[in-house]
Amino acid sequence: MARTDDEAQASRYFERVISERQVVICVGSGGVGKTTSSAVIGLNAALSGRRVLVMTIDPARRLANSLGIEALGSEMQQIPLERFEELGLEPKGELWAMMLDMKDSFDRLVQRHAPDPKTRDAILDNRFYHYFSTSLAGTQEYAASERLHELVQSGEFDLIVLDTPPTTHALDFLEAPERLVDAVSSRALQWLYKPGVLSGRSGMGIVSLGTNYVMRTLGKFTGGELLSELGVFLKTFSSLFEGFEERARGVIDLLKSSRTGFVVVTAPDSLTVEEALYFYEKLDRDALHVDAFIVNRVHPRWVSEEALALPPEALAAALSEPPLxxxxxxxxxxxxxxHLLENASQFELRATQDASSIALMGDRLPKTMPILKVPYFNRDIHSLAGLNKARTALFGYF
Incomplete structure (x- = not known):
């Protein structure tokens, strides 16, 4: 697919912006090639000499297939780039990948910030903690965002590329730090674990001596053992609450800083484009840096109008001529x-629809926003060679 000067300029601009980022977060709907785009961005940076980590919290775990490895876990794995030498490339950096296990991230949070081993074990073994860390909305997303912050702070990588879940969950991921700050600092929650918050006197928290009568009364309805475990959980976990707000603020600062850029990934169909534009408006409203839109699986115009207008007999005669x-x-x-003309006509229709959706996107985005198009491939990408093919299209290396 021939590239226009504007498309080549958009690719150069995008590569330059990525070279200045320490974190790139890819967001978008499910099934639009977001995981592949994350891997391609990481691959390009690694080939150019940076030490890159690609992280995914996509439950489908498709990134492993794209990178040519069997599976991804919570431990980082290095991706061998030597095979790219067979393609005439000279890899200068390193590419690593991992599955961001959000439950594991929360356990790491407890292990890292518990005041002592006894408190740590009491939290990890408590059944209320297991519910809190696996089922309560936003807790896993917060732990994942803090894990990202931890890796950035370590300085181990030049670039971290994060592949988020589909849009609604990605919104949870981005909003989780703010929500946790609001929850921990709320007077209602503090009444449960911090004595004297409402009255100015000690003994008002649910774990205080002043509420034993309430606890005994509730225990008649819910079971004393259950309430006892709740009390133990709140008492032990409250030791972490004090640091949550500070750490969550650090995560928020990272997401909003110039070190972090967001890439909105979409497909060219109208419904997915509308969702991508909604997400852009959300990111822009929150003062987050959106670096580009990537439109995957764009149908190019392969056949001219003159060829489509040919009568079947003329095409049949051409097919019968050597050297075919x-x-x-x-x-x-x-x-x-x-059949060939019908197929070409349908493909041309899809190309026209894609072009119309992309034009609509361009009308509603700032004129300076790069819109990068990756063409429709006849098969899914599940190899490093395939990733390089997408990289070639995205960054303009021909």
Missing amino acids: PALDPALNPTDLAE
Whole structure:
């Protein structure tokens, strides 16, 4: 697919912006090639000499297939880039990948910030903690965002590329730090674990001596053992609450800083484009840096209008001419020509629809926003060679 000067300029601008980022977060709907885009961005940076980590919290775990490894876990794995030498490339950096396990991230949070081993073990073994860390909305997303912050702070990588879940969950991921700050600092929650918050006197928290009567009364309805475990959880976990707000603020600062850029990934169909534009408005409203839109699986115009207008007999005659391989004698060349023209017409229709959706996107985005198009490939990308093919399209290396 021929590239216009504007498209080549957009690719150069995008590569330059990525070179200045320490974190790139890819967001978008499910099934639009977001995982592949994350891997391609990381791959390009690694080939150019940076030490890159690609992280995914996509439950489908498709990134492992794209990177040519069997599976991804919570431990980082290095991706061998030597095979790119066979393609005439000279890898200068390193590429690593990992699955961001959000439950594991929360456990790490407890292990890292618990005041002592006894408190740590009491929290990890408590059944209320297991519910809190696996089922309560926003807690896993917060732990994942803090894990990202931890890796950035370590300085181990030049660039971290994060592949988020589909849009609604990605919103949870981005909003989780703010929500946790609001929850921990709320007077209602503090009443449960911090004595004297409402009255100015000690003994008002649910774990205080002043509420034993309430606890005994509730225990008649819910079971004393259950309430006892709740009290233990709140008492032990409250030791972490004091630092949550400070750490969550650090995560928020990272997401909003110039070190972090967001890439909105979409497909060219109208519904997905509308969702991508909604997400852009959300990011822009929160003062987050959006670096580009990537539109995957764009149908190019392969056939000219003149060729589509040919009668089937003319195409059949052309198909019968050497040096094309001889057709099956049992196959009617005119029938084949009709099928080919119909297929080409349908492909042209899709190309027209894609172009219309991308034009609409351009009208509603700032004129300076790069819109990068990756063409429709006839098969899914599940190899490093395939990733390089997408990289070639995205960054303009021909």
